[in-house]
Amino acid sequence: MDFQGRSFRVDMSGLIKQVEENIEYQVGKLSFLWGARDKTNDRLLEEAANQKVADPENSAINQALTDAIMNSMASLIDYYCMYCFMKIGVKSDRILRVQYRPMNNHALSNASLFKEVGLEKSSVKFIKSQFNSNITGLSGLDLASISIHDYWPAFFGDAISAALHDVRILSTKKFEYDYKDGEFKIDTSVRKYHCYMHRLYCNEHFYGGVKYSIYVDINNCLKHNIVPYVTPKLEMFGGEQRGFSYFEFKKDSSIFLKPGLLRDLVELDFDELRLSLEQVYSRKTTHRCSLEQEWEMDDIIKVDKGSGYISKDQNTLYFFIDNVLMAKSRDATFVDAGLSLKKTLSRLIDDIKWGMNLELSEFD
Known part of the structure; x- marks a missing residue:
């Protein structure tokens, strides 16, 4: 048959x-x-x-x-x-790809597009310095004027995008954000991931996990x-x-x-x-x-x-x-x-x- x-x-x-x-x-x-x-x-x-x-x-x-x-x-x-990935929008055929990924310094360094010359692994200090220059240059704002609800999802954006791309919530692992009409344009899925998961992070800036x-x-x-x-x-x-x-x-x-x-x-x-x-x-x-x-x-x-x-x-x-x-x-x-x-x-x-x-x- x-x-x-x-x-x-x-x-x-x-x-x-x-x-x-x-x-x-x-x-x-x-x-x-x-x-x-x-x-x-x-x-x-x-x-x-x-x-x-x-x-x-x-x-x-x-x-x-x-x-x-x-x-x-x-x-x-x-x-x-x-639960979080399903709420964010993972498709049923990718559910078995979902797993806990520690958001630690190693994950940040691996995913970051900011690479420290001569070093195999960029320090979080270096990544943050480069990111700060990027986000202030893009927006024209000083750091104190940027909401933490925009800053941190963007800071972790490279690592989050890599995780979301692996389960095909995002079509590309490359993270991009913009600043237009007085507000930051950050992918909705990236924002949601950060909101759901930040209490489990275990890195320099969020270490409750x-x-x-x-x-x-x-x-x-x-x-x-x-x-x-x-x-x-x-x-x-x-x-x-x-x-x-x-x-x-x-x-x-x-x-x-x-x-x-x-x-x-x-x-x-x-x-x-x-x-x-x-x-x-x-x-x-x-x-x-x-x-x-x-x-x-x-x-x-x-x-x-x-x-x-x-x-x-x-x-x-x-x-x-x-x-x-x-x-x-x-x-x-x-x-x-x-x-x-x-x-x-x-x-x-x-x-x-x-x-x-x-x-x-x-x-x-």
Whole structure:
């Protein structure tokens, strides 16, 4: 028999509704998984505090629940990206091309048309300087007179256009904008993308999504390479013993991580990090430490000014990256799998719900 494919009209509004329901499902699942994991994690920490041998069944369940939480978090981000691209106008035959793309400094440099002579990768500082000259020259306005609602979509326009072109929302990845009749002419799809996604950006100028990218990289490692095991760790702060759960990465396991901030931290020399944390601890302003200068990220590293940044035995460093607690010894890097992860999940859900409540018909 001969079989011929049938053409049919896709109800995009129905598909968007379906994705909305899937997002709600993931949110509910995360709540359930975290409640179940709390019990197994508390037991894991109690065993460590009492110097008992960890119960293997409880440890396995705790790890499985943690893995499920990480997978669900990554799925939630992917579903939100799917929702945003569908709202922007992706066609049904390109939906499977939609994926989360970190809007980091690397993405900006790769997509930018402003290339620094003699360098393989242009710095964000250079790109911004060139862009500022371009937008002020085009409009005849000084920077202070340009609305942020025009400036930032245009600044990220090259990287956004590359993402939208990949799913054929735009016919070309080359981004162009104009200034006529007293207003900026910027592609509607580019404007919408920036509005929907900027809370997930992780670059020099918008870094609220750094915490998400850290845990997404951990999930990518789990999904494709190795299991980032949860390790209980007891710490002394102000004479008080506290229990923490960490994802542990040995220095040589960085090969299993995608290029990015987490991998940089795992590979980072202990003494180099210590120097930067000392600068952060002693600084009175948000002036960049040496590591932040290298990353081109402002005020992204924090330390607890009360408890300090180094253990009493000088063998462990403590710090925060976008409010994610981390620790580093000379042979391993630890990422908080407890309260920091919980707060990150809560903030992610808030950011996604905020985005889904946006009304962007003004751009149509």
